[in-house]
Amino acid sequence: MPKLLVVDDEPIICHSFRRVFTDPAVEVVTAGSVAEGWARFERDRPDVVVLDLQLPDGSGLDLFERVRAADPRRPVVFITAHGTSDTAIEAMKRGAFDYLTKPLDLEQVSGLLGRAFDAARLMHEPAALPDDPAADRIVGRTPVVQEMCKLIGRLAPQDANVLILGESGTGKELVARALYQHSTRADRPFLAINCAALPDALVESELFGHERGAFTGADHRRVGRFEQCGDGTILLDEIGDMPLPAQAKILRLLQDQTFERVGGSQPIRTRVRVLAATNQDLEQLIAAGRFRGDLYYRLKVATVRVPPLRDRRADIPELAHHFLFRHARAAGRDVRDFSPEALDLLQRHDWPGNVRQLQNEVQMAVYQAAGQTVFPADLPSLGPAGGPFPPAPDVLAGALPTSRDAPPDLIGSIETYLRDGGNDVYARVMAVVERELLTRALRHTNGHQGQASELLGINRSTLRLKLRDLGILPPG
Structure with a gap:
């Protein structure tokens, strides 16, 4: 306990x-x-x-x-x-x-x-898994992953700022943590900030702090992340979503190692190391006037590109077993292996959500499996041949389906979870439902996240966080 x-x-x-x-x-x-x-x-x-x-x-x-x-x-x-x-x-x-x-x-x-x-x-994991904490270990033996790890090893001891590029779910934050853990600043703070999750009006206050009276509601001085971090390391995740005024302040910080709080005039010096990550094409954003070219060229001096999972398919068996052991232990379930057919299904899938989607798929399979082995039937969201979900119905065409119209896979999942027992059945069922709902909502809106969030009745930041957690990407 x-x-x-x-x-x-x-x-x-x-x-x-x-x-x-x-x-x-x-x-x-x-x-x-x-x-x-x-x-x-x-x-x-x-x-x-x-x-x-x-x-x-x-x-x-x-x-x-x-x-x-x-x-x-x-x-x-x-x-x-x-x-x-x-x-x-x-x-x-x-x-x-x-x-x-x-x-x-x-x-x-x-x-x-x-x-x-x-x-x-x-x-404090048993020695069956590697000694490093599971969440902080890069798994893979393919040449593209090994070359990436060599580059991390060369860049980590330097104080250079690093730009990490890769699709959603490839493991950009994992790369950032590896750069931090193998740096000379590993004994100092590491802060990860998701720029996409912060409202535009609060980005500068969150990063740089503010003085009392700087804006309505600023009734006391606030220390920002850069000041809080001291001479540690900050990851600016999803930097492509950062507003232009905040980009200007980041550029000054990188050039002069100084910044000012919102509403302040006193320069504050910092020695923080900046890592930035994005899944967007920054050159396209520059052409569209949404990202500063001078900031891009300042960041891209040292660049790590994280390969998508489809470009490292040979790593899928090792990754799948890594996640299987981890989640089976966490769930207290005796699930030990994949059938050859299940592994083949995993390796043939395109994985638009990359490693994060694979991890979520394996976690669901741990709960679906009736015995010690995962079979293709335990991977229902991959489809009968590793393909996508069946076409989504028009959710606006009529009334919501009743429980007897629920997909058979959902009913089977509920029965499996109830039979297995435990005290988290509700959370496990909701995870299955949420994955299905968000996938179908995005398909219904042709991948438009703004329309999907409006349809679902949640704000766009919440939707983006859920999409990241579930490893779901818009179609196309």
Whole structure:
């Protein structure tokens, strides 16, 4: 059973974490001081530690150093009050997993600790999988992947900024993490920012911070990501979606290593290393007036191109088994292999969503499989011959289908999940439904994400995040 240790002298804070983890599958233990926290750590051996910086008998940093010395792979999340962000960043440089700011946002707490538990599990995996954390390992032996890894090895120790190009789902963030982990800044913060997920009006504030009164609602000074990161590494993911005014500030930062907060006039110096990634053709965006040519040429000095999965088909068996072992272990299911026919089906598919789509497909197959082997029938979304879904019906033509009109694969999935038991049946069924719904909505709108988001009643940023998570791309 996963165990969480919360070290904080405020009872309301400890109670907040118990509210987040009402599920008996996670055990929450608490302590109110450095001495008590160390005693509980030695006795309970928690998977994740949450630690307040200010404790009655000393600094949380002191306890952090003792925890790190005992087990450097144990994720530690700091809690910091307003005005102590510098100390929290120092903790990040020393190896803390992340930090939370008081007052606590329970939704943020839940998401962050979920990632921390995942990291703890991956970093303490049995030796059956490689020693490196599964989420941070590039899998593949084809020449194109090996050449890419050699280039990463040459670029990582340099302080040069790097542009990472590749289709959605190819593993651009994985390449960025490899560049970071093998750099001289590996002991300093790494922040990944999805530019496409930020509203245009908030991009500059998020990246560079703002002064009090800079705009309506700016009632206090905010430290931006670049300032927070110090001399660490920042990944600007989906940089092709960055608004032009923010691009101008990024260009100045790359040229002069300075920037200003929104509404400020005081230059702030930085030594941050910038990695940028995109799945778009930046030269086409330049021609359309949507991306600055001078920023593109500043970024492209060092470029890593991540190959699509269709160009490295020989890696598919190794990737599929890698994801099979990982998700079978996480789900507690004894699924060990693919039938030759299933592997052939995987290798013949075009994978428009690339490695991310393959991972999601294998994860679904883990739940579909009735025994220890995955068969073609356990890969229904690939179609009978590895092809696409059948044509989508016109969802505007009439009433919504009733449950008895549901696709047989969905009914079979529900029956399988209910038969297998567990406490996440709802989430697993919703994942299947969401994949089918978004795929058909995009097909219905001929791949137009704006029309699809309007049809679905969700904003475009939410749709894009879901498409990335599910490995779905618009047709064509």
